[in-house]
Amino acid sequence: MSSTLSDPIDTVKNTDTRRDAECIVVGGGPGGLMLGLLLARAGVEVTVIERHKDFLRDFRGDTVHPSTLEVMHELGLLPGLLKLPHTRAEKLYAEVDGKQITMADFTHLSITCRYIAFMPQWDFLSFLAQEAERYPNFRLMMETDFKGLQHDHGNISGVIAMRPEGEMTLRARLVVGADGRHSKIRQQAGFEVQQFGSPSDVLWMRFSHQPEDPPYVMGHGGPRMGVVMIDRGEYWQCGYVVRKGSFDAVREQGLEAFKATLAKSLPLPESRLQELTSWQDIHLLQIRIDRLNRWWQPGLLCIGDAAHAMSPIGGVGVNLAIQDAVAAANILARPLREHQPLSPYLAKVEKRRRFPTHATQRMQLMMKRKPSAKQDATAVGTTRQGPPGFIKAIARLPILSRLAGRLMGLGFRPEHVADAIRHAPSMPSAADHTANKTHQPH
Secondary structure, three states, X not given: OOOOXXXXXXXXXXXXXXXXXXXXXXXXXXXXXXXXXXXXXXXXXXXXXXXXXXXXXXXXOOEEOHHHHHHHHHOOOHHHHOOOOOEEEOEEEEEEOOEEEEEEEXXXXXXXXXXXXXXXXXXXXXXXXXXXXXXXXXXXEOOOEEEEEEEEOOEEEEEEEEEOOEEEEEEOOXXXXXXXXXXXXXXXXXXXXXXXXXXXXXXXXXXXXXXXXXXXXXXXXXXXXXXXXXXXXXXXXXXXXXXXXXXXXXXXXXXHHHHHHHHOOOOOOXXXXXXXXXXXXXXXXXXXXXEEOOOEEOOEEEOHHHOXXXXXXXXXXXXXXXXXXXXXXXXXXXXXXXXXXXXXXXXXXXXXXXXXXXXXXXXXXXXXXXXXXXXXXXXXXXXXXXXXXXXXXXXXXXXXXXXXXXXXXXXXXXXXXXXXXXXXXXXXXXXXXXXXXXXXXX
16 A cells, blocks of 8 residues: 555655665666656666666657657757657648548647657667766666565665576665556556556558658558558558457458458558568557556656556657656656655656646547447458547648647647756767667676
């Protein structure tokens, strides 16, 4: 059971000064690494642990939204980031009744970058990690799997982790769970979760990019009858929407039957489907929308998907995780440095980020739809109904695409890096500061 602000245990001074860091962040995703970078810039001793040995995993959230690009601009890191391979989308498009409409227009935003950057997430994460590692008070530990929470006088005081050489304990005044929608942190801490569900899942796959392919301007086309296409330059990343929990039934029909169904919706030559040679080429994303009733306990805070799992609609999950990290760093850096009791500040982080989280999830729930029985019968697992109501509304009133661009690109409460962090002394670049560095275990 989590404690309240009035609980006396958070005011008990921990006389054991043997700490590995002031803050341990569990999860080396966008939110976790951004928080690590910002706290390191602010002079906080911070360790980020990540269970994988590298960042090379496919079909992750590869959208870098305008608000995230603005954070990078405020940190002076935008020019370096934009040297990495990426495509830019000033507008996102959808197909309605055979016509292409502008679904979201970012060109009217009053910020530095008026576009979404589609960038492989492993490149983005490597960039954040390399910048953070320039600070001597930052440590990134790869191949370090979270196993449990360490407690001291009722407060959470660190983590138990497993590394290739064996189990270890890392102590800190604050543990931050940034370990995603399947968070072990929130399970072990016993947080109460409010589930909202979703009627759909997404099957991700990739196809080669050929010169004769349709010219989806600025890198994105879709959704078209349940298909989303993202132009990665050398290949297309494609998502196909299916009914929730229907993937096993789709597989039972056979790969050729699935390809035949997909051919009716995918705006690529049918011959391209031959690139799907097995079910190993298709990745299931189980959509879920949920949030914690409370994000913190004494000594512990959850951010990003660990605090609030989002639908992939608009690719806003990564954006919200980054915004959580900025707010957390702004609020927590000083009390961490000055060894102040943290609970009032943890509550302040949740209060700051509660409204944009609830508003975004409310919008996503309004946008979701349940296929009718007649539509279900078209093919096992498919959701090939017409476009949802919000796209129809934008088709009728194109000016709404600007509002969609504002909400998708910036969110309901964009965060800005605090001056104390923004203007922190910069560190010299390391000689081996390369865009595709592979991080070795520390």
